[in-house]
Amino acid sequence: xxxxxxxxxxxxxxxxxxxxxxxxxxxxxxxVEMSKSGVVGHFGTxxxxxxxxxxxxxxxxxxxVIAPAATVPPGLGRLRxxxxxxxxxxxxxxxxxxxxxxxxAGELDDKEGPVRAAVVTANRAWKATLRRQIMIGVAExxxxxxxxxxxxxxxxxxxMLSLNQSIQLxxxxxxxxRARRALATLLPTQPTRH
Amino acid sequence: xxxxxxxxxxxxxxxxxxxxxxxxxxxxxxxVEMSKSGVVGHFGTxxxxxxxxxxxxxxxxxxxVIAPAATVPPGLGRLRxxxxxxxxxxxxxxxxxxxxxxxxAGELDDKEGPVRAAVVTANRAWKATLRRQIMIGVAExxxxxxxxxxxxxxxxxxxMLSLNQSIQLxxxxxxxxRARRALATLLPTQPTRH
DNA sequence: CCTACCGATCGGTAGG
DNA sequence: CCTACCGATCGGTAGG
Numbered sequence: 001x002x003x004x005x006x007x008x009x010x011x012x013x014x015x016x017x018x019x020x021x022x023x024x025x026x027x028x029x030x031x032v033e034m035s036k037s038g039v040v041g042h043f044g045t046x047x048x049x050x051x052x053x054x055x056x057x058x059x060x061x062x063x064x065v066i067a068p069a070a071t072v073p074p075g076l077g078r079l080r081x082x083x084x085x086x087x088x089x090x091x092x093x094x095x096x097x098x099x100x101x102x103x104x105a106g107e108l109d110d111k112e113g114p115v116r117a118a119v120v121t122a123n124r125a126w127k128a129t130l131r132r133q134i135m136i137g138v139a140e141x142x143x144x145x146x147x148x149x150x151x152x153x154x155x156x157x158x159x160m161l162s163l164n165q166s167i168q169l170x171x172x173x174x175x176x177x178r179a180r181r182a183l184a185t186l187l188p189t190q191p192t193r194h
Numbered sequence: 195x196x197x198x199x200x201x202x203x204x205x206x207x208x209x210x211x212x213x214x215x216x217x218x219x220x221x222x223x224x225x226v227e228m229s230k231s232g233v234v235g236h237f238g239t240x241x242x243x244x245x246x247x248x249x250x251x252x253x254x255x256x257x258x259v260i261a262p263a264a265t266v267p268p269g270l271g272r273l274r275x276x277x278x279x280x281x282x283x284x285x286x287x288x289x290x291x292x293x294x295x296x297x298x299a300g301e302l303d304d305k306e307g308p309v310r311a312a313v314v315t316a317n318r319a320w321k322a323t324l325r326r327q328i329m330i331g332v333a334e335x336x337x338x339x340x341x342x343x344x345x346x347x348x349x350x351x352x353x354m355l356s357l358n359q360s361i362q363l364x365x366x367x368x369x370x371x372r373a374r375r376a377l378a379t380l381l382p383t384q385p386t387r388h
Numbered sequence: 389c390c391t392a393c394c395g396a397t398c399g400g401t402a403g404g
Numbered sequence: 405c406c407t408a409c410c411g412a413t414c415g416g417t418a419g420g
Contacts, residue, residue, distance in 0.1 A: 003389095017304045022215065025415065037417080038389050046415060097304045102359075106300040109362040110211045110291045120363060154360065154372040155379075158352030165296075165355065166348065168303040169314060178348040185349075197405095219399065231401080232405050240399060 004042045006032055011053045012060070017097035020050055020104050020115065047115060054118040057100040061122075064089050066129065076137035076187065082130065083156060083183050090163055091176050098168040101126075102161060127153050142188065155186055198236045200226055205247045206254070211291035214244055214298050214309065241309060248312045251294040255316075258283050260323065270331035270381065276324065277350060277377050284357055285370050292362040295320075296355060321347050336382065349380055 010031045015023045025046060029036045043049040069081035090099060097103065101123060108116040130153050137143040143152075159182045166175035204225045209217045219240060223230045237243040263275035284293060291297065295317060302310040324347050331337040337346075353376045360369035 019213075019215070019301065021213070024413080026413070035390055036415085037391085040416070041389070098300075103300050103303075105359055105363045106292075106297050107213065109297075123363060150368070151372055151375055154356050154369075155353070155376050157359070158354075158356035158376065159349070160352075161355035161359065162348050162352030165299055165351070169299045169317060174344070175348075178345055181345055182349050182352065218397080220397070229406055230399085231407085234400070235405070 003032070003034070007034075007039055007042055008052055008056050011049060012056050012100070013096055015050070015053050016057075016095040016100050016103065019107050020053065021107055021111075023050060023053070025049070047113070050115045051118055054104065054115065054122065057095070057104075058122050060094065061089070061101070061126075064094050074136045075133060075140050076142035079130065079133035079137055080183075080187055082133065083160075083187070086160055087163065087176060087179050087183070090160065090167060090179075093167075099160070099164045102164050127157070130156060152186065156183070159183055159186070197226075197228070201228075201233055201236055202246055202250050205243060206250050206294070207290055209244070209247050210251075210289040210294050210297065213301050214247065215301055215305075217244060217247070219243070241307070244309045245312055248298065248309065248316065251289070251298075252316050254288065255283070255295070255320075258288050268330045269327060269334050270336035273324065273327035273331055274377075274381055276327065277354075277381070280354055281357065281370060281373050281377070284354065284361060284373075287361075293354070293358045296358050321351070324350060346380065350377070353377055353380070 007028060010028050011023060014027060014031070023046065025039050026036050029039045032039070039049075043052060065082065065085040068085055069078050072078045072081040101119060104119045105123065108119055131149045134143060134147065134149040134152050138145060138147050138149070159179055162182075163175055163179040166172040166178065172178075201222060204222050205217060208221060208225070217240070219233050220230050223233045226233070233243075237246060259276065259279040262279055263272050266272045266275040295313060298313045299317065302313055325343045328337060328341065328343040328346050332339060332341050332343070353373055356376075357369055357373040360366040360372065366372075
């Protein structure tokens with residue numbers, strides 16, 4: 001089990017910077033100083049390994065972005081915590097090469113199969129988390145009553161995708177600042193309660 | 195020269211759906227019913243082929259998105275035309291698998307070299323085009339005087355990245371509607387002159 | 389967990 | 405433009 005974790009950690013890093021498709025059992029084996037068949041033994045096929053990698057990335061994301069926001073009361077406050085953690089997660093490059101899911105999404109667009117499905121599920125769950133906090137924020141009067149939760153999620157995700165690209169492609173030192181400004185426009189800064 | 199164009203057309207399609215890295219000379223050769231060395235003869239190396247593909251994609255993008263907006267007067271009007279064409283370009287899937295540049299950007303994040311540089315240049319030129327129209331719009335009083343052009347470009351790009359992902363990953367039939375709503379929020383709907 | 393091997397595919401070259 | 409080949413790498417298996 002310990003080696004399995006070591007293999008997975010290496011596989012997540014490799015697939016985050018080289019891509020989920022380019023993930024190579026041989027490369028992982030070399031990185032963890034093991035034979036190729038030793039690696040295969042833990043996962044069976046490359047596809048199972050890819051699925052395990054996606055699940056591991058989900059765990060990391062939950063730990064880095066979602067869990068720390070759980071201490072903040074639901075609604076606009078938690079929504080702001082979630083987006084702030086999200087910016088920080090991209091800024092700190094928790095995954096080498098930027099957001100693991102953005103990268104995986106781009107790669108798996110066209111390829112049907114369980115790996116794509118796993119990424120879609122993770123993405124959907126994350127959007128649902130955001131939407132839930134938006135709905136609570138609306139119900140509590142901290143967000144405008146005519147707020148369309150799906151629409152706001154769409155726009156929040158846009159800010160994060162733009163941030164990810166600005167960091168990774170443009171290497172723009174102002175990227176984080178821009179993202180925070182955009183978020184401030186989308187979300188009221190001070191949760192003014194009742 | 196005709197065969198070169200045929201090879202390029204095939205290469206653009208392949209790299210748009212499979213990725214610029216996964217581009218395979220052998221696959222292209224099969225697709226255009228030619229020998230591998232026949233293909234190589236036109237480009238020398240895989241890297242030159244990739245560069246030619248990027249340039250070809252730039253030409254397509256200019257033809258589909260930029261050129262049709264040239265009839266509209268510069269400023270907010272043209273900016274709105276550019277973004278509308280951009281939405282249409284993603285909606286019609288001019289490139290199979292979504293925006294060629296978004297995909298390439300995600301893939302080339304980490305890999306230094308001329309191919310990455312070409313994508314960065316193309317991306318920068320496009321952002322500069324948007325920024326120029328924003329500045330004219332501000333100067334003409336059609337956009338708020340406190341508009342930060344870089345900031346607005348960042349947010350416009352976010353809308354398009356979110357649209358691309360919604361179409362390609364989520365396959366959300368409301369994606370285009372969401373993008374248009376987001377754009378309407380960012381850009382005044384009626385260019386009210388003087 | 390290992391070595392040793394399989395068939396397939398890769399980018400690229402030699403020689404014509 | 406072709407055939408024929410190169411060394412490298414791929415995912416996966418046999419047999420231990």
